[in-house]
Amino acid sequence: xxxxxxxxxxxxxxxxxxxxxxxxxxxxxxxxxxxxxxxxxxxxxxxxxxxxxxxxxxxxxxxxxxxxxxxxxxxxxxxxxxxxxxxxxxxxxxxxxxxxxxxxxxxxxxxxxxxxxxxxxxxxxxxxxxxxxxxxxxxxxxxxxxxxxxxxxxxxxxxxxxxxxxxxxxxxxxxxxxxxxxxxxxxxxxxxxxxxxxxxxxxxxxxxxxxxxxxxxxxxxxxxxxxxxxxxxxxxxxxxxxxxxxxxxxxxxxxxxxxxxxxxxxxxxxxxxxxxxx
Amino acid sequence: xxxxxxxxxxxxxxxxxxxxxxxxxxxxxxxxxxxxxxxxxxxxxxxxxxxxxxxxxxxxxxxxxxxxxxxxxxxxxxxxxxxxxxxxxxxxxxxxxxxxxxxxxxxxxxxxxxxxxxxxxxxxxxxxxxxxxxxxxxxxxxxxxxxxxxxxxxxxxxxxxxxxxxxxxxxxxxxxxxxxxxxxxxxxxxxxxxxxxxxxxxxxxxxxxxxxxxxxxxxxxxxxxxxxxxxxxxxxxxxxxxxxxxxxxxxxxxxxxxxxxxxxxxxxxxxxxxxxxxxxxxxxxxxxxxxxxxxxxxxxxxxxxxx
Numbered sequence: 001x002x003x004x005x006x007x008x009x010x011x012x013x014x015x016x017x018x019x020x021x022x023x024x025x026x027x028x029x030x031x032x033x034x035x036x037x038x039x040x041x042x043x044x045x046x047x048x049x050x051x052x053x054x055x056x057x058x059x060x061x062x063x064x065x066x067x068x069x070x071x072x073x074x075x076x077x078x079x080x081x082x083x084x085x086x087x088x089x090x091x092x093x094x095x096x097x098x099x100x101x102x103x104x105x106x107x108x109x110x111x112x113x114x115x116x117x118x119x120x121x122x123x124x125x126x127x128x129x130x131x132x133x134x135x136x137x138x139x140x141x142x143x144x145x146x147x148x149x150x151x152x153x154x155x156x157x158x159x160x161x162x163x164x165x166x167x168x169x170x171x172x173x174x175x176x177x178x179x180x181x182x183x184x185x186x187x188x189x190x191x192x193x194x195x196x197x198x199x200x201x202x203x204x205x206x207x208x209x210x211x212x213x214x215x216x217x218x219x220x221x222x223x224x225x226x227x228x229x230x231x232x233x234x235x236x237x238x239x240x241x242x243x244x245x246x247x248x249x250x251x252x253x254x255x256x257x258x259x260x261x262x263x264x265x266x267x268x269x270x271x272x273x274x275x276x277x278x
Numbered sequence: 279x280x281x282x283x284x285x286x287x288x289x290x291x292x293x294x295x296x297x298x299x300x301x302x303x304x305x306x307x308x309x310x311x312x313x314x315x316x317x318x319x320x321x322x323x324x325x326x327x328x329x330x331x332x333x334x335x336x337x338x339x340x341x342x343x344x345x346x347x348x349x350x351x352x353x354x355x356x357x358x359x360x361x362x363x364x365x366x367x368x369x370x371x372x373x374x375x376x377x378x379x380x381x382x383x384x385x386x387x388x389x390x391x392x393x394x395x396x397x398x399x400x401x402x403x404x405x406x407x408x409x410x411x412x413x414x415x416x417x418x419x420x421x422x423x424x425x426x427x428x429x430x431x432x433x434x435x436x437x438x439x440x441x442x443x444x445x446x447x448x449x450x451x452x453x454x455x456x457x458x459x460x461x462x463x464x465x466x467x468x469x470x471x472x473x474x475x476x477x478x479x480x481x482x483x484x485x486x487x488x489x490x491x492x493x494x495x496x497x498x499x500x501x502x503x504x505x506x507x508x509x510x511x512x513x514x515x516x517x518x519x520x521x522x523x524x525x526x527x528x529x530x531x532x533x534x535x536x537x538x539x540x541x542x543x544x545x546x547x548x549x550x551x552x553x554x555x556x557x558x559x560x561x562x563x564x565x566x567x568x569x570x571x572x573x574x575x576x577x578x579x580x581x582x583x584x585x
Binding site: 010013014016017020021024025026027028030031034042043047090091093094096097098101102103104105106109112113115116118119120122123124125126127128129130133146147149150152155180181184205208209211212215216226227230231234242245246249252253256257259260261264267268272 | 296299300302303304306307309310311313314317318319320321322324325328335382385386388389391394395396397398399400401402403404405406407408409410411413414415417418420423425428429432457460461465466468469519521522525526540543544547548553556557560563564567568571
């Protein structure tokens, strides 16, 4: 019933899906096509997808000469890497203690975590900005990373994951004479690998894309993250030089999209896991 | 006597063990607790307090002004415009991206060919840098050289000035918002759909649910309950938090037609540096998030108890 060759229903279904896919992918198609068009081409033939004069080299050269691409990508990697490192370093021990150890403050901690889930950076940005300003920490990696070192979402997610882990595993490790910290490092972390990858994807996608906080604390090109760098380029590019603009856009979008295409299954799993539990 | 002593000993060691367990637990939790206090609790408390002051960055002193900021908010035309625009944006983007996500998920789920291709195509916007893709959309929407209006011209329709006119800018931003979030919802719905046991559909068919629409109403929709509720809350919350596209493409314009909540807060607090007033706005923003969360819990309590 379901797989019978090409019924009318299936033709409609495939048509709808294909049309939708064309619409969803069209910005990418136009991005790639426009990145190779000369200025005159852009103004005369916006619907032809193949550039009349291939100017990829010129447009990319122009974009590279005005956007410090390597710097931006490096900043993005450093900031996302540091944020992820601290988030995991802080959240895993905390979640382990909340899931598997008995102590008085466990309930209070749970309430804190649930409250924390509600508060986005947009709500805490004002006082944090004032504090970083007073501490002369604006325009630094510290300002970009510090507010995100704690992720209640990470604690919440690892907590769910650890609760499902069998207690026997931990008892066995204790009987072997392992310390609690040893247990976290050698038993919990290796077993929490699926949760760690899922969270890594969530965290990197969120912070690679974030514009709000970097926009607030960074005003120098040296510390700009990819979205912020692109904003600077747009602001400097008063005219309609869409060729160079699309070339810059393409270069800046590529790393994450490439990572997604390579590790697609993990991405989707990660988003589902983090999404459904959030 | 002897027996009592020998029984007390292990009890003592158990108590000692519990104490050391609690000590270790505290040690493991402490870093998280300190950071949570520094970067979440203290700032939220400060925002609430600052909302009652006339604090401005750059001026040394400030005074408490009671509810003056809030009284001002009620009559502030920019803020009211901003609240209204955010509501309109969320009222378009959330339902459309949810229905679209559900529709695409169901089409993909019942299709056998090219499933992973379609999933990738619809999910790609989620993994793309939004500031960059907003720039591409700006080109697509360009009134004279953009492909969308060129396409409309082919069929003889006059294209609007999408992002440039105050009548259409919010809808144009909504289109980008839907494009950006439908794939995310689709992935969540796909996960929900694959979790539905096949036998339920067979059973529904035996019970007389002949058409696929009947089976949808009888099986799919109720079984998707928890997923749907979650998707609804996260979609509304994300729509209320719209900022990137507005900042990149319109700066709230033209004529404040795309002024949205986070953008107004950003302008007041970080451009005009009126921290006290912006804090009052932030409190309103937080209240909206609290209400959304509360509604989710209420609905969650009321129904959706299948699993």
